[in-house]
Amino acid sequence: MANPTPLDPVALFSSIAALVVGPTLAPVIGAYAVILLAATVGAGWSLSRRDPDAKKTSVLLFLLLVDGTALFLTAGLAEVVRAWLGWETTPWLLAPIALGIGLIGDEWPAVGRSVAAFIGNQLGRWAERRGDQR
Amino acid sequence: MNLETFLQWASIVVAVVGIWACACRLNVMSKKTTPVLVRGQFVLLLAGFASAGLGIFWPAGVGLLLLMLSVIGFLLLGARRWRHGPPRDVRTDHAPLDSGALHHVSGGRK
Numbered sequence: 001m002a003n004p005t006p007l008d009p010v011a012l013f014s015s016i017a018a019l020v021v022g023p024t025l026a027p028v029i030g031a032y033a034v035i036l037l038a039a040t041v042g043a044g045w046s047l048s049r050r051d052p053d054a055k056k057t058s059v060l061l062f063l064l065l066v067d068g069t070a071l072f073l074t075a076g077l078a079e080v081v082r083a084w085l086g087w088e089t090t091p092w093l094l095a096p097i098a099l100g101i102g103l104i105g106d107e108w109p110a111v112g113r114s115v116a117a118f119i120g121n122q123l124g125r126w127a128e129r130r131g132d133q134r
Numbered sequence: 135m136n137l138e139t140f141l142q143w144a145s146i147v148v149a150v151v152g153i154w155a156c157a158c159r160l161n162v163m164s165k166k167t168t169p170v171l172v173r174g175q176f177v178l179l180l181a182g183f184a185s186a187g188l189g190i191f192w193p194a195g196v197g198l199l200l201l202m203l204s205v206i207g208f209l210l211l212g213a214r215r216w217r218h219g220p221p222r223d224v225r226t227d228h229a230p231l232d233s234g235a236l237h238h239v240s241g242g243r244k
Binding site for chain 1: 163
């Protein structure tokens with residue numbers, strides 16, 4: 001049975017890009033185009049969600065920061081998820097991860113606090129379990 | 135610079151201006167004050183301009199197609215407001231206008 005054609009946005013944009021930049025560059029250009037698009041959409045939602053008073057940076061700076069963060073982090077995060085879950089390929093993950101980075105916007109400190117609280121919670125539970133076993 | 139290169143650069147500049155305009159509007163909205171459909175309209179337009187700006191990587195017409203799809207999405211998301219004719223805030227024959235509408239007509243926040 002032939003492999004099913006991938007339908008994720010990265011495959012779609014790579015196929016379209018292949019018509020212009022050739023098959024060698026298309027996977028890279030297509031992937032980064034999807035990352036930029038998804039991050040921009042996420043940034044748009046993030047911009048429109050918060051109170052105007054809570055917005056600290058200018059609009060263009062905000063978009064540049066979010067898109068830049070997505071360009072640098074998305075591929076690495078997708079690789080971490082791939083390794084963690086043991087999947088073979090993860091190009092379809094790029095779009096949701098970039099969208100997520102866009103949705104977070106400039107609220108990384110809050111995300112950091114949540115992650116720290118989660119890790120602290122897990123460590124506390126682990127310590128409790130160890131205490132019960134003794 | 136040939137015409138094709140000029141048009142590609144012009145498209146990028148126009149796309150950046152469009153992205154900036156949409157982002158500025160999104161920037162003055164918030165979850166508390168703006169319905170999700172209106173916010174979605176401008177996010178769609180933003181995505182359309184971003185697609186058009188990335189048009190140098192697509193074959194001719196793909197960026198334009200994505201932009202047109204986003205504009206259609208924009209219109210569809212606003213269709214509910216227009217179901218019974220022009221909405222109140224775009225009509226000139228509606229009286230009396232409240233202070234919010236007058237504020238809007240006179241050119242927005244000063």
